[in-house]
Amino acid sequence: MESDTSGSRTSRTAVYMPRDLLVGHGYMVLRVAQSHTHEPIGINLIAWNNLGDTRFIYVKSSRKGSTRNDIEALSRLSKQCRYPGSPEFWILDKDGWTRYLIKAGGAVPLTEFS
Numbered sequence: 001m002e003s004d005t006s007g008s009r010t011s012r013t014a015v016y017m018p019r020d021l022l023v024g025h026g027y028m029v030l031r032v033a034q035s036h037t038h039e040p041i042g043i044n045l046i047a048w049n050n051l052g053d054t055r056f057i058y059v060k061s062s063r064k065g066s067t068r069n070d071i072e073a074l075s076r077l078s079k080q081c082r083y084p085g086s087p088e089f090w091i092l093d094k095d096g097w098t099r100y101l102i103k104a105g106g107a108v109p110l111t112e113f114s
Contacts, residue, residue, distance in 0.1 A: 014059050014060060014061045014092045015031060015044050015045065015059050017092065017097075018045060018057060018059055018090050018097070019031065019045060019047075021113070022045070022047045022055070025049075025113060026049050026050070027047040027048060027049045027053075027055070028047065028048055028049070029045055029046070029047045030045065030046045030047075031044065031045055032044055032045065032046060042058065043056045043057060043058055043083070043087060044057060044058055044059045045057040045059060054084060054085060055085070055088055056083045056085065056087045056088065057087070057088045057089075057090055058070065058074060058087060058088070058089050058090070059090045059091075059092070060089075060090075060091055060092070061091075061092045061093075062091050062092060062093035062094075067091060070089060071089060071100065071102065071106065071107045074087050074089055074102040074107075075102055075103065075104060075105065075106055075107070077102075078102050078103055078104045079104040086101050086102050086103055087102045088100065088101055088102065088110070089102055089107060099113075
């Protein structure tokens, strides 16, 4: 799907790109509709593989809002242990993807896909 200037289409595109990347690395991926979440910030993708690795990923385009506020909200979720493991935050900007592992105290940059 091509990105255009409409916010919803850009958001959907931003979610489909990491989904395809994860599938290419052997993950099964479930997209979570934002309207069905009870969290102040929602997880967009849940991904798992045959090795028992499960990822809870929040995806956004850098054109939408404050990254710092998102990291703070995700850190609060991590403190509450709402997900098995730590959520990840993937941001799409003009240079590609920037990915973070979210911990209770903040974000740790992920440099390689593992």
